[in-house]
Amino acid sequence: MLKGKVHKYGANVDTDAIIPARYLNVSEPAELAKHCMEDIDRDFVKKVKPGDIMMATTNFGCGSSREHAPLAIKAAGISCIIAKSFARIFFRNAINIGLPLLECDAAVDKTEAGDTLEVELYSGRIKNLTRGMEFTAKPYPKFMAELISAGGLIEYTRKRLASREII
Amino acid sequence: MTLAEKILAAHTDKKKVSPGEFINVRVDLILANDITAPIAIREFQRIGVDKVFDPKKVVMVPDHFVPNKDIASAEQAKLMREFAREQEILYFEVGQMGIEHVLLPEQGLVLPGDVVIGADSHTCTYGALGAFATGMGSTDIAAAMATGDIWMKVPPTIKLIYHGNLGKWVSGKDLILYTISNIGVDGALYSAMEFVGEAIDTLSIDSRFTMANMAIEAGAKAGLFRVDNKTQLYVKSRAKRPYLVYEPDNDAEYSQVIEYDVSLLEPQVALPHSPANTKPVSQVENIDINQAVIGSCTNGRLEDLRIAAQILKGRKVHPEVRCIIIPGSQQVYLDALVEGLIEAFIKAGAAVSTPTCGPCLGGHMGVLAAGERCISTTNRNFVGRMGSPKSEVYLANPAVAAASAIMGRITSPGEILG
Numbered sequence: 333m334l335k336g337k338v339h340k341y342g343a344n345v346d347t348d349a350i351i352p353a354r355y356l357n358v359s360e361p362a363e364l365a366k367h368c369m370e371d372i373d374r375d376f377v378k379k380v381k382p383g384d385i386m387m388a389t390t391n392f393g394c395g396s397s398r399e400h401a402p403l404a405i406k407a408a409g410i411s412c413i414i415a416k417s418f419a420r421i422f423f424r425n426a427i428n429i430g431l432p433l434l435e436c437d438a439a440v441d442k443t444e445a446g447d448t449l450e451v452e453l454y455s456g457r458i459k460n461l462t463r464g465m466e467f468t469a470k471p472y473p474k475f476m477a478e479l480i481s482a483g484g485l486i487e488y489t490r491k492r493l494a495s496r497e498i499i
Numbered sequence: 500m501t502l503a504e505k506i507l508a509a510h511t512d513k514k515k516v517s518p519g520e521f522i523n524v525r526v527d528l529i530l531a532n533d534i535t536a537p538i539a540i541r542e543f544q545r546i547g548v549d550k551v552f553d554p555k556k557v558v559m560v561p562d563h564f565v566p567n568k569d570i571a572s573a574e575q576a577k578l579m580r581e582f583a584r585e586q587e588i589l590y591f592e593v594g595q596m597g598i599e600h601v602l603l604p605e606q607g608l609v610l611p612g613d614v615v616i617g618a619d620s621h622t623c624t625y626g627a628l629g630a631f632a633t634g635m636g637s638t639d640i641a642a643a644m645a646t647g648d649i650w651m652k653v654p655p656t657i658k659l660i661y662h663g664n665l666g667k668w669v670s671g672k673d674l675i676l677y678t679i680s681n682i683g684v685d686g687a688l689y690s691a692m693e694f695v696g697e698a699i700d701t702l703s704i705d706s707r708f709t710m711a712n713m714a715i716e717a718g719a720k721a722g723l724f725r726v727d728n729k730t731q732l733y734v735k736s737r738a739k740r741p742y743l744v745y746e747p748d749n750d751a752e753y754s755q756v757i758e759y760d761v762s763l764l765e766p767q768v769a770l771p772h773s774p775a776n777t778k779p780v781s782q783v784e785n786i787d788i789n790q791a792v793i794g795s796c797t798n799g800r801l802e803d804l805r806i807a808a809q810i811l812k813g814r815k816v817h818p819e820v821r822c823i824i825i826p827g828s829q830q831v832y833l834d835a836l837v838e839g840l841i842e843a844f845i846k847a848g849a850a851v852s853t854p855t856c857g858p859c860l861g862g863h864m865g866v867l868a869a870g871e872r873c874i875s876t877t878n879r880n881f882v883g884r885m886g887s888p889k890s891e892v893y894l895a896n897p898a899v900a901a902a903s904a905i906m907g908r909i910t911s912p913g914e915i916l917g
Contacts, residue, residue: 344684344773348881352888353860357564357571359537371888391685391718395879396860397620399538399636420689420720421620425636475521475650486545489642493548 333452334411334432335461336383339376340445345388346395347422351404359400361407368404382409385449389415389440393422402426412451414458414469416440427476428485434458434469442467501656501753502723503691505745506631510614518655518754525648526556528608530617532599533561533572535637536579539618542641551586552647558589558608560599563856568863597828597854600624600712600796605828607737611726611744616640616649621796621878623714627707628734629726629744631691634715654720655754656691661698663762668912670806671706672798672876672896674698675713676767680777682757688718690754693747695725698761704733705802712797713878716774766911768874769894772882780899780911790873791822791904792885793897794852795859798876799827803897804835810901810912812843817907822849823858823865849904861886874903 349372351364358364369376386405392415393401402425405413412432426433432453439458443449447462456469472480482488500508500515508516510525531539536559543551551557559579564572583590591602600621603609611629615622618640625632635649643649661674679686692714694707702710707724714722724730726744734742765779793799793807804826816822824844826832832854835841844851858865859877867873867886873893875885880892895903898912905915 346879346881348860348879348884352883353534353563353862354866354886356534356860356862357569357575359541359575371883391688394684394718395620395881397535397618397622397634397636399535399618399638403538417685417688419685419718421634421636424639428636428638473521473652479650485638485642486542489546489645493546493645 333450334383334385335448335450336385336411337381338385338387338443338445338447338449339380340443341388343389344391344394347393347398347401348395350393350401351398356398356400361403364400364404365407368408377408380409383411384409385451386410386413387415387440387443390417392418394419397421399425399429402429402431406431412453414439427480430484436467436469439467439469500748501691501751502693502725502745502747503631503654503656503721505747506612506614507651507653509612509743509745516653518653520653522651522653523648524614524651526616526643527613528615529557529640529643530599530603530615530619530622531559531637531640532563532619533565533576533579534563535618535640537575538637539640539644540578540582542638543644546641546645548645551588551644554586554588557644558603559583560591560596560602561593562596562598562854563860564862565596565855566593566853595829597831598796598799598856601799601827601831604628604708605737605830607739610734610738610740610742611730612742616643620715621712623719623722624708624712624796626711626714626721626723627704628730629724631721631723633721654689654691656693657687657755657757658693658695658753660756660758661694661696662758662760663698664701665698665761666764668766668898669764670896671702671709673764673767674761675710676769676774676777676894677764679713679717680775682717684716684773684775685718687714690719692717692719692722694722699724700727703802704729705800708800709797713774716878766896766899768899768909769880771880771891771893774878774880774894780909784908784910786909787872788820788874788903788908789871790865790867791820791900792858792865792873792875792877793900794825794827795856795877796827797878798897799825799831801831801834803876804831804840807897807901808840808843810898810915811847811849811905814847814905816848816904820904820907821865822904823852824849825852825857825864826854828854858885860884874900874909876900
């Protein structure tokens with residue numbers, strides 16, 4: 333069960349906004365986190381608390397393939413992102429590195445920045461504790477659920493290779 | 500099946516694949532660069548295998564922050580170089596490298612019918628050659644380096660038909676900017692785009708690379724062109740291995756069919772801060788600029804430089820403009836040199852650089868200060884993309900960028916050459 337305050341953004345938040353390329357000369361998550369959202373929300377890094385939840389409308393994470401984007405968000409303390417839709421490369425990257433994403437139009441429409449949410453990942457249940465409302469996110473396709481429960485792509489790949497007896 | 504479905508199916512053990520289906524796809528080439536490789540290498544090492552699945556099918560290109568701009572980026576490039584040598588994978592050092600998406604097709608490493616995945620969003624560029632090419636993150640690339648395959652969700656295909664003949668100074672850049680403004684930056688989210696029509700048939704391969712390159716700016720997973728004589732001509736002299744040409748079936752199912760008549764289309768300019776915020780150049784004239792960038796994986800090929808030289812030759816860059824021209828590869832640089840294009844650029848007062856992604860992503864070689872404005876042939880104009888979050892980037896084709904560099908304001912090339 334995840335619980336945290338909401339940091340809310342609009343549509344088409346791009347990966348340059350999440351982590352500007354000028355900071356991509358390093359790849360350590362903690363370093364990247366220091367500059368997360370800097371160009372569109374200068375105070376984000378100061379405001380964010382471990383477990384907080386990021387929220388946006390459509391096409392979150394569009395632009396480049398930099399995995400530094402979900403790494404920065406995760407290392408900044410965000411426990412999950414709820415949006416109406418995600419850009420596809422960002423979606424893969426986040427799942428691969430173990431940053432949970434949920435798609436839920438109603439939760440995004442009815443939640444304001446600063447609200448406190450409680451999220452149960454496996455059922456997709458989202459409770460807005462500030463407003464006393466409850467929503468259900470779109471369920472993951474079966475394959476994605478398997479990937480997540482394996483612990484991400486690297487663990488999944490290790491298991492696949494082990495079953496093929498390659499290693 | 501559509502072109503995308505045909506290629507994907509041929510890389511699985513299935514006869515047929517359908518949109519929405521999860522499949523494991525065998526890959527023909529895996530790519531990473533100096534920004535994405537370090538994370539891919541870290542994750543690859545975590546898997547616990549010693550060697551990549553096939554060193555001939557993995558390529559690493561240092562292009563984003565090279566020649567290295569600072570110590571941190573030099574460390575990242577070093578890490579990648581050492582891994583590449585140890586694994587004996589394909590690697591292009593500074594002096595041989597180019598911007599990855601200019602370099603790989605030029606070297607014959609990407610061929611029609613291939614499935615290519617790259618830890619760079621503009622990997623979709625290779626769709627110009629009738630390949631299924633898509634950008635992914637570093638961890639995906641790490642897994643594929645270990646196994647030689649990757650999971651994908653089969654995308655639905657949007658067919659885009661372009662009718663009419665293109666006007667003067669109108670190129671693939673204008674078609675794709677116009678398309679993105681029409682369907683939006685998520686108009687093709689999770690989909691493959693298939694570009695057809697008589698305007699596409701007449702388009703050069705370089706212009707097709709430009710269009711496929713920016714499919715990602717509409718959210719697409721891939722942007723594909725059918726193979727024709729132009730493709731065959733481009734590929735024939737470069738290919739070092741056999742390749743297969745796939746055609747979409749007559750009864751292929753498309754999620755959408757969009758038709759445009761582009762005969763009256765003007766050169767397009769995407770205003771800050773979205774590639775979808777596009778207007779015809781005649782509606783954005785008289786905006787002063789501080790910098791013009793001609794280059795990148797979008798427009799750094801020989802045809803682009805020829806067009807720029809046509810406008811810059813015998814003229815002078817405006818005294819208040821920095822004009823930066825970056826050939827996309829050493830071969831493009833050399834060809835431009837032999838043709839006299841580089842001389843024309845230098846005499847016009849432009850700075851010419853060795854290949855690098857550099858300014859496109861605000862890395863180096865043309866970073867903008869607060870309040871500065873740049874017209875650029877690159878692919879993104881997000882907030883802070885080229886430097887200060889208070890700077891502005893306008894996206895255009897090389898003819899518009901060159902003409903604007905001379906005038907000191909955004910203008911149509913017609914104003915200079917008629």
